[in-house]
Amino acid sequence: MSDTASPSVDVSQFQYVRKGFGLKAEVEQTLAADYSGQLVDLLRANGYTLAAGGMTVRLAKEFGFCYGVERAVDYAYQTRLKFPDRRIFLAGEIIHNPHVNAKLREMGVIFLGPTANGFDYSEVRAEDVVILPAFGVTHHDFETLRALGCVVVDTTCGSVLNVWKRVEVYARDGYTSLIHGKYYHEETRATASQVRKKDPDGHYLVVRDMDEAELVMDYIEAKAGAPLRPGRSALTRASFLERFADRMSDGFDPDRHLDRVGVANQTTMLARESLAIGAAVGEAMERAYGADHKSAHFRTFDTICSATQDRQDAVLDMLEEPLDLMVVVGGYNSSNTISLAALCAEKVRTYHIADPDEIDVAGNRVRFREIGAHHHEGEAEGWLPLTGDVRVGITAGASTPNNKIGEAVARLFATRGVDPGTLVTGEG
Numbered sequence: 001m002s003d004t005a006s007p008s009v010d011v012s013q014f015q016y017v018r019k020g021f022g023l024k025a026e027v028e029q030t031l032a033a034d035y036s037g038q039l040v041d042l043l044r045a046n047g048y049t050l051a052a053g054g055m056t057v058r059l060a061k062e063f064g065f066c067y068g069v070e071r072a073v074d075y076a077y078q079t080r081l082k083f084p085d086r087r088i089f090l091a092g093e094i095i096h097n098p099h100v101n102a103k104l105r106e107m108g109v110i111f112l113g114p115t116a117n118g119f120d121y122s123e124v125r126a127e128d129v130v131i132l133p134a135f136g137v138t139h140h141d142f143e144t145l146r147a148l149g150c151v152v153v154d155t156t157c158g159s160v161l162n163v164w165k166r167v168e169v170y171a172r173d174g175y176t177s178l179i180h181g182k183y184y185h186e187e188t189r190a191t192a193s194q195v196r197k198k199d200p201d202g203h204y205l206v207v208r209d210m211d212e213a214e215l216v217m218d219y220i221e222a223k224a225g226a227p228l229r230p231g232r233s234a235l236t237r238a239s240f241l242e243r244f245a246d247r248m249s250d251g252f253d254p255d256r257h258l259d260r261v262g263v264a265n266q267t268t269m270l271a272r273e274s275l276a277i278g279a280a281v282g283e284a285m286e287r288a289y290g291a292d293h294k295s296a297h298f299r300t301f302d303t304i305c306s307a308t309q310d311r312q313d314a315v316l317d318m319l320e321e322p323l324d325l326m327v328v329v330g331g332y333n334s335s336n337t338i339s340l341a342a343l344c345a346e347k348v349r350t351y352h353i354a355d356p357d358e359i360d361v362a363g364n365r366v367r368f369r370e371i372g373a374h375h376h377e378g379e380a381e382g383w384l385p386l387t388g389d390v391r392v393g394i395t396a397g398a399s400t401p402n403n404k405i406g407e408a409v410a411r412l413f414a415t416r417g418v419d420p421g422t423l424v425t426g427e428g
């Protein structure tokens with residue numbers, strides 16, 4: 001397969017495109033019209049702060065679209081322009097933002113639904129085009145598309161590819177990949193699939209959080225006959241297999257496949273938790289078998305992407321200042337948005353909203369995703385104080401465009417009776 005593409009080359013000469021079609025300049029204006037935000041520009045120009053009507057809104061210094069998302073959306077627009085007459089499919093969602101996905105649907109892009117193994121390509125023909133999202137797809141999906149012979153526009157983020165390489169190396173060297181991630185998330189499914197890309201005996205196990213990592217640590221220590229930490233007990237082999245049934249490789253056996261462990265993570269998890277898990281599993285290995293064994297049987301590598309890290313660091317910086325509440329804007333299935341909301345909720349009342357429409361200006365109500373709850377949505381009345389001084393912080397996940405952040409800011413001010421138009425013109 002070719003790894004290059006040029007708009008001047010007949011498309012039938014290549015099937016796999018990773019670097020766009022050289023149409024960046026041609027789609028730039030459309031992208032700006034669809035996703036840029038005047039209020040966000042104004043916030044930036046004003047030191048990330050806007051104040052009017054007794055309300056101060058502070059925007060985190062790193063927020064919204066990351067480099068991987070910008071590239072994926074740009075390539076999707078380029079693909080539409082390049083193939084105006086072809087059917088264009090998308091494996092899942094380009095990114096986890098309802099507004100961006102809706103725009104692609106308006107452009108005629110057809111979204112492929114999930115199957116147990118990946119996505120459903122039964123409608124795709126050789127003359128069609130399939131876009132792969134920023135999170136990537138499983139190795140199985142990729143081979144399916146290769147066999148179909150269609151044009152594949154791969155927008156998998158380079159930071160995700162770095163995790164794949166790490167996991168591939170673990171498998172090559174006989175290490176089981178212990179992946180800190182959400183087993184159902186596209187990125188983690190794609191990453192996990194890489195363990196078998198070159199090594200049919202490769203294995204993985206996905207842990208959602210420190211609680212699940214602790215179960216793995218207990219098992220390693222119990223297997224070695226080491227005394228468990230106070231208050232801990234280890235799962236039996238059968239209960240371990242049952243507990244992790246939907247988040248481990250076929251044929252995974254905790255008695256054999258926790259001997260050599262390499263830790264990696266989904267790029268958008270809470271960085272702090274990923275690092276803690278890596279360190280704790282290493283310590284458990286040392287408690288179980290000693291330091292020499294650990295150095296030969298344990299590896300860890302921080303694969304949180306820099307954009308995720310920067311957004312988490314920036315919101316932590318902002319939370320150093322007193323705030324009355326936080327608004328976090330991003331899709332309810334956006335992992336990095338969920339991580340941001342979890343960080344904020346530790347310090348201040350936090351509302352994770354998928355879209356500015358969740359803010360009901362007239363009723364002073366908000367619909368939001370409950371922090372820490374699995375897809376549980378709540379609603380709050382009188383959530384924004386209408387009198388007195390109030391300080392609101394705002395940030396957004398890596399898949400949230402600036403216009404949506406700006407709309408959320410506008411609705412906040414409108415709830416306080418400030419006409420958002422006066423903010424942009426500087427009359428507020």
Ligand code: SF4
Nearest residue numbers: 066068157159267305
């Ligand atoms: S969040 Fe990180 S890994 Fe995901 S698309 Fe953005 S830059 Fe890439």
